[in-house]
Amino acid sequence: MSASDRSPTIRTVRCPxxxxxxxxxxxxPWRPFCSERCKNMDFGAWSSEQYRVATPPTAGxxxxxxxxxxxxxxxxxxx
Ligand SMILES: [Zn+2]
Numbered sequence: 001m002s003a004s005d006r007s008p009t010i011r012t013v014r015c016p017x018x019x020x021x022x023x024x025x026x027x028x029p030w031r032p033f034c035s036e037r038c039k040n041m042d043f044g045a046w047s048s049e050q051y052r053v054a055t056p057p058t059a060g061x062x063x064x065x066x067x068x069x070x071x072x073x074x075x076x077x078x079x
Contacts, residue, residue, distance in 0.1 A: 017041050 011018040015022040017038035
């Protein structure tokens with residue numbers, strides 16, 4: 001329970017399965033899960049979710065947003 005006891009090279013992430021603390025280190029073969037149980041429990045959902053998140057959004061859809069926002073936010077801010 002001592003924060004100073006943690007090594008700076010070891011990151012602690014949130015376990016996607018149980019939401020608990022998980023050591024994201026090489027000695028944790030189940031990372032980013034905290035344990036083998038959590039990995040097996042949520043592996044299917046987690047991997048499919050990762051695929052969605054890893055997929056970059058459509059470039060055309062994103063470039064259209066700032067353009068609309070810019071023309072819409074042209075308000076007389078200064079007087
Ligand atoms: Zn867990």
